[in-house]
Each structure stands twice: as C-alpha cells, then as structure tokens.
Amino acid sequence: MSLPEPLQQLISLLKRFPGVGEKSARRMAFFIIQQPDAYSKELASLLKGLKERLHECPLCGNITDVDPCSICADPLRDRRLLCVVESPEDLLSMEQAGIYNGLYYILRGRVSPLDGEDLSSTEVEHLRHRILETEAKEVIIATNPRVEGDLTFYSLLSELDDLQVKISRLAYGLPVGGSIEFADRITLHAAFESRIEVKKNMRK
Known part of the structure; x- marks a missing residue:
C-alpha cells in the first residue's frame, strides 16, 4: 500500500x-x-x-530566547567554575541532575579526524575570552568519554596551557563510549566528585 x-x-x-x-x-x-x-x-x-x-547565548552558546541566557544572568551561580561541554543537551543533563552550580561554555565543534572536524582558532579564542572574562579558578572539561571527546580534551588542554587556571576533567562514572546526555543523576554525580586534575596553575 x-x-x-x-x-x-x-x-x-x-x-x-x-x-x-x-x-x-x-x-x-x-x-x-x-x-x-x-x-x-x-x-x-x-x-x-x-x-x-531561539538563538545561541552570546556568552556561553546555550540555546535561549533572552540575552544573556538565564544561567549566565543568574547572580547566584558560582563564577569560579566554568564547565566546558559539547552540546546544549549535555548542559541540560547536568542542570537536571542538580549537581553543578557554576557557569558553562558550549563548544561549537569538536576534534574528529575521521569526520574532518577540528576546533577553529576562533572557537578557542572565544573560550579563552570566556575564561578570562569570568575570572574562573577552575575549568572543568566535560567532553564525552569517547575518542572524539578525548581528542577534543587534549586539544583544549594544549590551547589553554598558558592560562593561570586549574583544569580538570570528568572521570569515573561516565562509561567509555557513552554520552552525558543519557547519564543519570548518580552517574553524573560520581563523575563530578571524582574528576581528575590535569593542570594546576592557579591565578595569583
């Protein structure tokens, strides 16, 4: 038929x-x-x-209908923490879990040689500006635990090496090959609590 x-x-x-x-x-x-x-x-x-x-928040890249988005405009958020995620869906998952109260930055791209993708110099500059603007004390790189996420993490680690800021990454709790978008609250909480410090270069 x-x-x-x-x-x-x-x-x-x-x-x-x-x-x-x-x-x-x-x-x-x-x-x-x-x-x-x-x-x-x-x-x-x-x-x-x-x-x-709807459009991207000019500060963090979140999907919003106001400028800046409600998260960036919230005076109660901990501006000492900046969490870098791959997508608005990842941000939403963390917000729904209720375990993080800092600011965010959503990457407009990732490192994936097989797909011919890489982080643009403009995107890296946007992130660096965000870190300096917020005077963050710690940057949490929350890329997904798979090959593309690892490559993106190491690329960012190299690009941010000269900044006087502590850099950490989500660790235990997130399964290899999984996505933050589908992680439950307990898994996300374990990942945040056991994040690994990969650089310690604090602001003076």
Missing part, C-alpha cells in the same frame, strides 16, 4: 530526528494527522517561529 505523498513527506522529515526509524516516524505522522485542526495549526506555528525566537 502506497501512502499519500504529503503523508510520506511528513514521515521522511520525522525520520531525520535522532533515534527515529521508519515505524516510529510513521506512528508520529499518523498521530499528527489524527489530531484536531487546532493542534496542527499550533504545531505548525510553533515550528515556523522556532528558529526566529
């Missing part, structure tokens, strides 16, 4: 979502078309304006 072209187009678009296969996309598509017109109109309107209303 062939599906109507509009429905097949919707399924194809839904299949682009991470972790969504043919059956899941088809199930979601049928759910959408079976909803009242008001639901479809609201969903279409939201999607249409999403890219216009």
Whole structure:
C-alpha cells in the first residue's frame, strides 16, 4: 500500500530526528494527522517561529530566547567554575541532575579526524575570552568519554596551557563510549566528585 505523498513527506522529515526509524516516524505522522485542526495549526506555528525566537547565548552558546541566557544572568551561580561541554543537551543533563552550580561554555565543534572536524582558532579564542572574562579558578572539561571527546580534551588542554587556571576533567562514572546526555543523576554525580586534575596553575 502506497501512502499519500504529503503523508510520506511528513514521515521522511520525522525520520531525520535522532533515534527515529521508519515505524516510529510513521506512528508520529499518523498521530499528527489524527489530531484536531487546532493542534496542527499550533504545531505548525510553533515550528515556523522556532528558529526566529531561539538563538545561541552570546556568552556561553546555550540555546535561549533572552540575552544573556538565564544561567549566565543568574547572580547566584558560582563564577569560579566554568564547565566546558559539547552540546546544549549535555548542559541540560547536568542542570537536571542538580549537581553543578557554576557557569558553562558550549563548544561549537569538536576534534574528529575521521569526520574532518577540528576546533577553529576562533572557537578557542572565544573560550579563552570566556575564561578570562569570568575570572574562573577552575575549568572543568566535560567532553564525552569517547575518542572524539578525548581528542577534543587534549586539544583544549594544549590551547589553554598558558592560562593561570586549574583544569580538570570528568572521570569515573561516565562509561567509555557513552554520552552525558543519557547519564543519570548518580552517574553524573560520581563523575563530578571524582574528576581528575590535569593542570594546576592557579591565578595569583
């Protein structure tokens, strides 16, 4: 049985979502078309304006609709700590775990030779500026525990070597090959508590 072209187009678009296969996309598509017109109109309107209303925080790179984002603007955050993560999803996972109260910096890139990816000099400069601007005492590099995360970590370690700041990395708790995005609160807590110091060069 062939599906109507509009429905097949919707399924194809839904299949682009991470972790969504043919059956899941088809199930979601049928759910959408079976909803009242008001639901479809609201969903279409939201999607249409999403890219216009959301943007990156100019300070940390988090997804936000205000400048700066709520985390950077919070006066109660510990500005002595700066956690470097790979994506907004990683930031969200840490926030939901409720185990960290410092500031963040989201990398716009990673080191992955197989994919031809590398950290740009502009991105490194942005991070250095963020560290100096916040006068951070410790930078926690929270890249994911896989090959790309390791390469990104060592690249950052080299680029930040001359800064007078303590640098640490998340350690035990996060499985090799896993992602921060899918880690539970206990796993993240263990990783933070057992982070390993890789450089100690404190500000005077």
